[in-house]
Amino acid sequence: MMPDPVEIAFVIAKIGMVLFVILTLAAYLVYAERRLLAWIQDRKGPNRVGPQGLLQPLADLVKLLTKEDVCPPAGDRWLFFLAPAMAAIPAIMTFAIVPFGAPLRLAGRDLPLQVADLNVGLLLFMALSSIAVYGVALGGWASNSKYALLGSLRGLAQLISYELSMGLSLVPAVMLARSFRLSDIVAAQAGCWFILYQPLAFVVFLVSILAECKRIPFDLPEAEGELVAGFHTEYSGMRFGLFFVGEYINIIVLGGLAATFFLGGWHGPVLPGILWFWGKALAFAFLFIWIRGTLPRLRYDQLMHFGWKVLTPLALVNILATAWWLFLTGGA
Amino acid sequence: MGALLFYILATVMVVATVLAITGRHPVHAIVYLVTSFFALAGIFFLLLAPLVAMFEVIIYAGAVMVLFMFVIMMLDLGHPESGVRPGWRQWFPALVLSAVILVSLLLAAGSPATAPRTGGEGVKEFATLLYGRYGVAIEIISLQLLFAVVGALYLGRRR
Numbered sequence: 347m348m349p350d351p352v353e354i355a356f357v358i359a360k361i362g363m364v365l366f367v368i369l370t371l372a373a374y375l376v377y378a379e380r381r382l383l384a385w386i387q388d389r390k391g392p393n394r395v396g397p398q399g400l401l402q403p404l405a406d407l408v409k410l411l412t413k414e415d416v417c418p419p420a421g422d423r424w425l426f427f428l429a430p431a432m433a434a435i436p437a438i439m440t441f442a443i444v445p446f447g448a449p450l451r452l453a454g455r456d457l458p459l460q461v462a463d464l465n466v467g468l469l470l471f472m473a474l475s476s477i478a479v480y481g482v483a484l485g486g487w488a489s490n491s492k493y494a495l496l497g498s499l500r501g502l503a504q505l506i507s508y509e510l511s512m513g514l515s516l517v518p519a520v521m522l523a524r525s526f527r528l529s530d531i532v533a534a535q536a537g538c539w540f541i542l543y544q545p546l547a548f549v550v551f552l553v554s555i556l557a558e559c560k561r562i563p564f565d566l567p568e569a570e571g572e573l574v575a576g577f578h579t580e581y582s583g584m585r586f587g588l589f590f591v592g593e594y595i596n597i598i599v600l601g602g603l604a605a606t607f608f609l610g611g612w613h614g615p616v617l618p619g620i621l622w623f624w625g626k627a628l629a630f631a632f633l634f635i636w637i638r639g640t641l642p643r644l645r646y647d648q649l650m651h652f653g654w655k656v657l658t659p660l661a662l663v664n665i666l667a668t669a670w671w672l673f674l675t676g677g678a
Numbered sequence: 679m680g681a682l683l684f685y686i687l688a689t690v691m692v693v694a695t696v697l698a699i700t701g702r703h704p705v706h707a708i709v710y711l712v713t714s715f716f717a718l719a720g721i722f723f724l725l726l727a728p729l730v731a732m733f734e735v736i737i738y739a740g741a742v743m744v745l746f747m748f749v750i751m752m753l754d755l756g757h758p759e760s761g762v763r764p765g766w767r768q769w770f771p772a773l774v775l776s777a778v779i780l781v782s783l784l785l786a787a788g789s790p791a792t793a794p795r796t797g798g799e800g801v802k803e804f805a806t807l808l809y810g811r812y813g814v815a816i817e818i819i820s821l822q823l824l825f826a827v828v829g830a831l832y833l834g835r836r837r
Contacts (some may be wrong), residue, residue, distance in 0.1 A: 425709065465801060469732035478738025480712065483747055487705060494750065502748040509741075526801055 352455075361442075368441055371628075372594040379594075379635045386639035393565050413583035418489055421580065425488035428636055431586045433481025434592035436474040437599055443467040444602045445529050447612050447620035456522035459612075459620065460529060468520060468527040471603060472513055475558060478596070480569055481503040482560075485589070486577030497576030501567035504557055507653030510566075512554035514661035515547045518668040519607045532611030539610040546664045548608045550657050555600040557649065559593060562638040566646045601630030684724055691717035704728040705748050708743055729804050 356375060377392065378397065383390025395397040417426050443667035449457035463469055479501055486498025520526060524545060534540075541548045557564040568576030578589045603625035612619030644652070691714045699709035705800035715738045808816060 422705075425705070464728065466728045466732045469729070469736065473732050473735035473740060476736055476744065477712075479744060480709075480747075483744075483751070484705070484709070487751060499748070499751050501746060502751065505744060506748065 375594045389550045405614050410584050410587040415583045418580050420490045422488040425484045431482050432587035434588045436478040437592050437595040440474045440599045442567045442643050443615045446623045455504050463529050465527050468526040489580035493573045494579045495565045497573050508554045508557035511657035515550035516667050518544045518547045535610040541608040543592045559596050561639045594652030602627040687720045689715045712739045
């Protein structure tokens with residue numbers, strides 16, 4: 347079977363567009379975060395480069411690219427250079443499974459606005475999210491510095507604490523949609539968003555993705571008050587930039603996934619689907635920045651206790667309740 | 679195309695596994711092993727078993743290896759120079775076992791293969807088979823895991 351050239355061209359165009367949009371959004375999310383944090387803290391924030399400081403991300407990029415790329419002499423060179431890519435690539439790859447708009451109809455073809463509609467899409471997200479921690483762990487270990495190593499250790503401990511509750515909180519969504527395929531999960535929410543059926547699962551998932559992003563109540567791997575900059579203490583230039591941008595890409599992608607799993611994906615009245623999707627994803631990004639401006643940092647043992655003793659049992663009880671509900675209402 | 683991908687993935691997997699076994703550095707060995715698991719997941723994808731491929735990554739590359747790494751970092755075991763090279767007493771049983779496995783694999787590959795399945799394993803078929811036909815086995819295995827957890831808790835609790 348020869349693949350259709352038009353289809354291939356469309357897929358390549360989609361991949362290119364997604365990469366461009368995600369990377370640009372990530373750069374501007376950094377700017378938005380600085381401005382919003384400044385606003386929350388009653389300062390001005392970056393407003394010198396271009397109108398309202400809008401060219402600040404470009405200035406940052408130039409600075410990062412022209413900085414010297416240093417590897418600590420006692421560090422492990424290969425792993426040190428590989429680690430930033432290992433952190434950023436899974437974050438970008440995860441977006442491949444997110445349906446970011448209603449399927450287009452062009453010249454008699456149905457063109458889904460999603461790079462890869464896998465029947466194990468949700469599991470691919472779990473797989474990539476558990477792989478992403480290697481960047482943090484290896485980066486800190488290869489730096490051969492005590493602060494970086496402590497940051498990596500905390501990163502690993504953090505993953506072990508939130509990963510289970512994150513996976514369990516998605517099980518009810520799968521039970522309601524009866525599929526791991528993300529387009530099916532979105533289609534199942536055409537009438538009613540899953541957040542109305544599953545508020546508890548949504549809260550557990552939200553807390554877990556906050557931990558996954560390593561954002562402020564859970565930014566233990568970098569905790570600048572105690573660990574200098576945690577796992578990326580020894581990094582400079584664009585390698586630090588990759589860690590940094592990877593974190594913001596992660597925010598966008600996880601916001602998009604939260605919208606897909608619980609807020610109906612691209613479904614919404616009046617406006618076109620693609621606007622609804624990006625609106626919801628960026629609302630999550632705004633929420634993350636707001637939380638960062640508001641909450642203090644937890645201790646890492648507090649996070650581990652919270653993950654294992656609160657979130658995981660809650661998610662398990664929720665699964666049981668959903669199963670009973672489906673059984674009694676004849677949905678099963 | 680499929681065959682080419684298979685040979686690339688298989689080469690990556692074999693090379694990475696050999697490096698993981700012969701490498702003296704535990705952290706490097708973990709990185710090689712994770713690479714090998716990834717290649718194996720790719721092969722499962724080619725065999726139309728995406729579910730198995732995902733479990734390979736989630737469980738082995740994502741959970742088991744992360745725990746290994748956590749322990750190596752926590753106990754500060756990443757010093758290859760202080761490690762002891764395994765002697766022939768350690769090598770010999772492993773060599774015998776791998777020779778037996780290799781020979782049986784070669785014999786199995788020589789016999790006529792079962793007809794390849796074309797449809798691939800869907801998630802639903804997999805689940806019905808796992809919890810229907812093999813339900814009792816699943817329960818027994820999970821009970822065994824529970825025993826292991828209780829045992830670990832008991833050992834950890836002793837002061």
